[in-house]
Each structure stands twice: as structure tokens, then as C-alpha cells.
Amino acid sequence: MTQLQNPSPLAALDQANKSLASHPKGGISAPDQVTVTAVTHWTDKLFSFQTDRPPGFRFQSGEFAMIGLVDDEGKAVTRAYSIASPHWDDHLEFYSIIVPDGPLTSRLRHVQIGDKIILRSKTTGTLGLARLRDGQRLYLLATGTGFAPFAALIRDPEIYERFEQVILVHGCRTIAELGYSQKIVADSRAHPLIGEMVTRQLHYVPSVTRENFTQTGRITTLLADGKLASSLSLPPLDPAFDRIMICGSIGLNQDIAAQLLEKNFHEGNLSSPGDYVIERAFVGDGI
Numbered sequence: 001m002t003q004l005q006n007p008s009p010l011a012a013l014d015q016a017n018k019s020l021a022s023h024p025k026g027g028i029s030a031p032d033q034v035t036v037t038a039v040t041h042w043t044d045k046l047f048s049f050q051t052d053r054p055p056g057f058r059f060q061s062g063e064f065a066m067i068g069l070v071d072d073e074g075k076a077v078t079r080a081y082s083i084a085s086p087h088w089d090d091h092l093e094f095y096s097i098i099v100p101d102g103p104l105t106s107r108l109r110h111v112q113i114g115d116k117i118i119l120r121s122k123t124t125g126t127l128g129l130a131r132l133r134d135g136q137r138l139y140l141l142a143t144g145t146g147f148a149p150f151a152a153l154i155r156d157p158e159i160y161e162r163f164e165q166v167i168l169v170h171g172c173r174t175i176a177e178l179g180y181s182q183k184i185v186a187d188s189r190a191h192p193l194i195g196e197m198v199t200r201q202l203h204y205v206p207s208v209t210r211e212n213f214t215q216t217g218r219i220t221t222l223l224a225d226g227k228l229a230s231s232l233s234l235p236p237l238d239p240a241f242d243r244i245m246i247c248g249s250i251g252l253n254q255d256i257a258a259q260l261l262e263k264n265f266h267e268g269n270l271s272s273p274g275d276y277v278i279e280r281a282f283v284g285d286g287i
């Protein structure tokens, strides 16, 4: 992570941003390849990896980029990936599923330190703070690899300036699948620059559906029966105070959006910031 000596976390991160901003997007063109600098396998289906960050590569926390590999015929195979590291960090991080026969991940699963991967320079996405109206609490609701954009956002000081409380709910089938989010949250709480904000303002609610755990049940159920809010001693969801970001399978996204519409929440966009925003964690029905 960026090493900074300024005692104030926000001033230090601001300084890091300015140094990144001194390489304007489009100024120095970001090369299409980055080098893998770390790899961690969490389960037989989930891994994360870090790469170096080209000086001209700029993005907002929560956005995604196209990454990939060159296949045996020399053709680039790229897919959308949320960037799991925050915008101020000096490396890039990704969190990936392994689809056994997937054109990209059947090969990406084997990447090692020193390997090159393709990174396209354009970034985009709907999980941006600019699309949300001000509020008191921000709920981040993710299943599976849908946690990736929130791994970036919970490390971005701006969310703690905009919202008094941030509630991160990560739903998975098994406890082992929570490994990555548990580590990111623990490291963020201990981080010398953002740790204090994270410890004070972030509530982390991991939940599993196919094993016994301290918290069990689908996110949709936890929201609908009010268990989520009551377990944190928070009032029921209310569009006057609560903002929501959702990232999961099509089914999860649709089911939560339906619940929010019933409660009078409005989807936000750049021209008309609203109460919630949604991003697909992947295209298709899941594996």
C-alpha cells in the first residue's frame, strides 16, 4: 500500500491522490499489460491477485475495468472485473471466481507472480457515490465476488465523510467463501491511515446460507424480516436516511430492487442522484 508519513489520514490520502493525479488520464497512456505481484487462493473457486499500477491508470473506487489474458492463438480474452483496491492505492487488486470451463478464469486461475495480464485503461461502473443523494447510512449489499467493488469502497475515506455509518453485508454459501472479505475488513480496521474511520463507522455483517454460522440467511431475507437492522440496533430501512449499493447475481439484484421499490427507494444515476444503485457481479445465472 502507499506508504505515507503525514499524521492525518485524510491529508495523507489526499497527498497520494495528488501524486496519482499528476499523471492525468490520457497524458501518459496506460500500457495494456500489468505484472502480477501477489496471488492468494481462498477456496478452490475463489482467488485474489494484485498487480502493479501503470502511472496513467486512473479510476474511481467501485468501478470495473476489462482484464484478461492472451489465448493460445494470440487472441485477447478479456472480461469485466471490479477493481478491489481503492483509488488511492499504488497497486491494483482483483478478486476472482474460477469457472472450470470459463474462457478466461480456467486460465487466469493459474497466474503467478511475475506473469503479465491485460488491463484495458477505460474504467466505468454504477457503484459511484456521485449517483447517491446524501444520507445518514450507506448499506453495501454483496453476494459472492460482488464484494469486490466494496473492497475498494470501504477503503475510500470519502464514504466515511459522506455517511455516518456504513453497513457491509456479504452473503456467501459457506464460511470459507467469506475469507477474502474477512481479511480485507480486518486489514482495513488495522490500517494506519483509514483504520480509525473504518473501526468507528463500518459494520461488517457476513452471512452464510449453507452452513451454520453466527449469521445465517440470504440478504433478501435479512432485509425483509428486519433482522439486519435490528441486529445492529438500527431503524428499519427508510429512504429519508438510508442509501444502498447492491452487487450480486441477477437474481439478488432483482429481488433487492423489488423490495426497495416497495419501500419507495429510487434508483440513482449521475444526472439524478437517488437512494440506491446496482451493479451485476457477473453476467448469467451463476455456477
Ligand code: FAD
Pocket (backbone or CB within 6 Å): 064, 079, 080, 081, 082, 083, 095, 096, 097, 098, 099, 101, 102, 103, 104, 105, 106, 144, 145, 148, 149, 279, 280, 281, 282, 283, 284, 285, 286, 287
Ligand atoms: P464466462 O464465460 O465469462 O462465464 C461463464 C459463466 O460463469 C457465467 O455465465 C456465469 O454463469 C458464471 N460466472 C461468471 N462470473 C461469475 C462470478 N463472478 N460469480 C459467479 N458466477 C460467475 N468476476 C469476478 O470473478 N470478479 C469480479 O470482480 C467481477 N466483476 C465483474 C463486473 C462486472 C460489471 C461484470 C459484468 C462481470 C464481472 N465479473 C467478475 C464476471 C467476469 O466478467 C467473468 O464472467 C468471470 O471472470 C468468468 O469469466 P470466464 O471467461 O471464465 O467465464
Ligand code: A2P
Pocket (backbone or CB within 6 Å): 143, 144, 171, 172, 173, 208, 209, 210, 218, 219, 220, 221, 249, 251, 252, 253, 255, 286, 287
Ligand atoms: P443460497 O445458498 O440460498 O442459494 P452463489 O454462490 O450462487 O452466487 O450465491 C452466493 C450467495 O447468494 C448464497 O448465499 C446464495 O444463497 C445467495 N443468493 C443467491 N441468489 C439469491 C437471491 N436471489 N437473493 C438473495 N440471495 C441469493
